[in-house]
Amino acid sequence: MNHFPATRDAALARVAALDPEAYARSRNALDGAVSGLSPYLTHGIVSAAEVLAALAARHPLTHQHQFVYELAWRAYFRHVWGARGDAILQSLHAGPMPETAYQRVLPEDIGQGRSGVPVIDQAVRALYATGHLHNHARMWLASYLVHVRHVHWRTGADWMIAHLLDGDLGSNHLSWQWVAGTGSSKPYLFNADNVARYAPAPWHSFGSVIDTSYVALMRLAQGERPPAPAPSHDGVDPPSLLSAPPAGLATAPSAQALPGLAVPP
Ligand SMILES: Cc1cc2nc3c(=O)[nH]c(=O)nc-3n(C[C@H](O)[C@H](O)[C@H](O)COP(=O)(O)OP(=O)(O)OC[C@H]3O[C@@H](n4cnc5c(N)ncnc54)[C@H](O)[C@@H]3O)c2cc1C
Structure with missing residues (x-):
């Protein structure tokens, strides 16, 4: 089942469904009222500014609201990445063990x-x-x-x-x-x-x-030897990682409908 259809409508539906007060109360719980917007934000299907503007039109939202605060983490990490570049791929400073x-x-x-x-x-x-x-x-x-x-x-x-x-x-x-x-x-x-x-x-x-x-x-x-793991036998195979779009994606109706997108025959 695809939980995150790659369409702008799906992203906007998530924005419309977001309840900032329920979010602030419950976001730490696995069944909390989180937005599920991250795939859409990462791929630019909606922008953080657009999400905030849509929410602010419906709810009083100060910059101290929990949802604004969480979106700010994303922006902050992007700034650090922009400032430090590939250095974020190495430890920024020493951790608890060598x-x-x-x-x-x-x-x-x-x-x-x-x-x-x-x-x-x-x-x-x-x-x-x-x-x-x-x-x-x-x-x-x-x-x-x-x-x-x-x-x-x-x-x-x-x-x-x-x-x-x-x-x-x-x-x-x-x-x-x-x-x-x-x-x-x-x-x-x-x-x-x-x-x-x-x-x-x-x-x-x-x-x-x-x-x-x-x-x-x-x-x-800090380095104490961990107890030996006790793995079970019933594992799952990791899904394969794709290095190219899956077959059929280029001819999917949603791709053809995008104006200006050249769809190969
Ligand atoms: C180990 C680890 C790895 C992570 N990897 C990614 C990643 O690759 N991509 C990614 O977008 N987020 C990542 N996050 C942050 C966060 O877990 C996800 O953004 C969030 O779970 C996405 O679900 P949501 O859209 O329902 O979030 P919501 O709780 O609804 O939050 C709304 C938006 O705020 C931003 N946000 C929320 N929490 C954080 C956070 N702690 N840090 C940064 N941004 C946040 C996201 O853009 C998110 O879509 C990671 C967090 C941890 C601890």
């Missing part, structure tokens, strides 16, 4: 969504199935990979962006650095209680490696 202490290969059990930690496996499967993830799920996945499994943030960032419909080097790689603590003042850590607060039951991870205190998680992030 660079060489992190492994540079994605563990197979994570790539196949069978780590045995429900929140991680649910997130990987949702990423593969939809090309999208809620912000909290991205944070959990990144934090687990870097701080519990000691995988370098760059390895995780390169893997995740390849599967995202909203993949944006600024937002993605700088968010990974924010989680890793190489682009922020401290590593982002989370535990099973945090997951239970914001995610539905199948994601709950009591009894797993993340069912522990923040003090214990910080020790792991």
Whole structure:
């Protein structure tokens, strides 16, 4: 099922459906009233200015509103990317462990969504199935990979962006650095209680490696040897990554309808 039809109408429908007050109350929850606009913003189908103008016409919206604040993160990451260029592909400063202490290969059990930690496996499967993830799920996945499994943030960032419909080097790689603590003042850590607060039951991870205190998680992030993973057997195959448009896309009716777009025979 395509959750994000690549049309401007689909983008405008999401703008029309957005309730800024419900957003501010619930955006941290996986079933919260988030916009799902990121693929459309990344690919320029709507602009942030246009979204804000449409919302401001319906709701009182100050620059301190949570939705404006989140959009500003996107703009901020773009500015940092513009100012620092390819330097954002390297750690901006030291993190909790030396660079060489992190492994540079994605563990197979994570790539196949069978780590045995429900929140991680649910997130990987949702990423593969939809090309999208809620912000909290991205944070959990990144934090687990870097701080519990000691995988370098760059390895995780390169893997995740390849599967995202909203993949944006600024937002993605700088968010990974924010989680890793190489682009922020401290590593982002989370535990099973945090997951239970914001995610539905199948994601709950009591009894797993993340069912522990923040003090214990910080020790792991700083280099304590992590417990051996306990992967399950029922993994999923990662979807193939395309280096060219899928067959048939060029002749799709929506492509033909675009004025000025030359459609090859
Ligand atoms: C590890 C990690 C990787 C990420 N990679 C990307 C990426 O490649 N592309 C991308 O667009 N966003 C990325 N984000 C930011 C954020 O997760 C997504 O923008 C958001 O989940 C998209 O869903 P939404 O449109 O429903 O967001 P909403 O909550 O509805 O937010 C509205 C818009 O604000 C912007 N926004 C919201 N939260 C953030 C944030 N934390 N940082 C930057 N912009 C934000 C997005 O443009 C989003 O569409 C990443 C975050 C993390 C933690």
